[in-house]
Amino acid sequence: MLIDTHAHLASHAFEAEGELDAIIARASEAGVTRIISIGSELEDSARNVQIAAAHEGVFATVGVHPTSVHEVTQEGWVEDLRGLTQLPKVQAIGEIGLDFYHPPQDGSPEDVWRARQDRFFRAQLDLAVELDLPVVIHQRESAEAVGEVLKDYIGKVTAVFHCFNGTPDQARVILDQGHYLSFTGIVTFKSAADVQASARFVPEDRLMVETDSPYLAPVPFRGKRCEPAYTRNTAEFIAELRGIPSETLAQITTSNAERFFRLPHPR
Numbered sequence: 001m002l003i004d005t006h007a008h009l010a011s012h013a014f015e016a017e018g019e020l021d022a023i024i025a026r027a028s029e030a031g032v033t034r035i036i037s038i039g040s041e042l043e044d045s046a047r048n049v050q051i052a053a054a055h056e057g058v059f060a061t062v063g064v065h066p067t068s069v070h071e072v073t074q075e076g077w078v079e080d081l082r083g084l085t086q087l088p089k090v091q092a093i094g095e096i097g098l099d100f101y102h103p104p105q106d107g108s109p110e111d112v113w114r115a116r117q118d119r120f121f122r123a124q125l126d127l128a129v130e131l132d133l134p135v136v137i138h139q140r141e142s143a144e145a146v147g148e149v150l151k152d153y154i155g156k157v158t159a160v161f162h163c164f165n166g167t168p169d170q171a172r173v174i175l176d177q178g179h180y181l182s183f184t185g186i187v188t189f190k191s192a193a194d195v196q197a198s199a200r201f202v203p204e205d206r207l208m209v210e211t212d213s214p215y216l217a218p219v220p221f222r223g224k225r226c227e228p229a230y231t232r233n234t235a236e237f238i239a240e241l242r243g244i245p246s247e248t249l250a251q252i253t254t255s256n257a258e259r260f261f262r263l264p265h266p267r
């Protein structure tokens with residue numbers, strides 16, 4: 001039994017008639033019995049909550065991604081987000097963070113854009129503290145800046161760094177702050193020596209697996225549309241890296257995800 005801790009089920013990639021039911025069924029056949037569907041802005045967050053309500057094994061997070069901050073223009077957006085967190089099966093706030101890889105999406109100067117991301121990041125961390133919810137962190141070429149922000153929240157918020165792509169040294173800083181690391185199909189790529197070293201290095205109680213569907217399909221599906229069933233490929237790859245049976249890796253990552261996202265035990 002596996003949990004895909006990061007998929008975007010509200011993505012347009014899955015909006016064709018019957019598509020969601022089909023990918024959830026294929027996931028289940030592959031042993032991926034639960035999926036956390038992640039929000040990127042307010043509309044897809046609301047849609048996530050609906051998808052979770054309609055599918056037993058699906059849970060939702062709600063949040064504004066750092067490259068979507070320009071799409072949220074209404075004054076009371078924090079209130080809107082707070083409202084979504086009160087709905088059933090919303091387990092965390094995310095994905096939130098900083099992204100210095102993509103250029104400013106609203107045409108503003110770099111410093112203005114980064115300040116805006118920072119404001120959204122902190123406002124959502126404050127909300128997580130207030131509501132006692134864990135957070136899903138997105139960071140790209142912004143590891144240090146994210147680490148600086150999170151210093152203000154040590155002991156107040158627990159985070160998972162999704163799609164962790166860093167070195168063991170970078171992993172250590174995050175782990176020392178009490179957070180979790182989650183790995184996508186990138187770990188299966190030939191060029192991903194650093195990520196593989198990190199996936200070996202993470203202590204057993206801080207490790208999770210995800211697909212980031214519809215992006216980042218693992219080998220042998222690399223370059224294709226990704227879906228939650230492929231969590232199995234990533235999990236099996238990491239089990240081999242760590243020299244443990246894939247059953248054990250599944251148990252470890254599942255119990256971490258249950259604890260982190262406070263999931264009810266399945267019947």
Ligand SMILES: [Zn+2]
Nearest residue numbers: 095138139163
């Ligand atoms: Zn992300």
Ligand SMILES: [Zn+2]
Nearest residue numbers: 006038095212
């Ligand atoms: Zn994502």
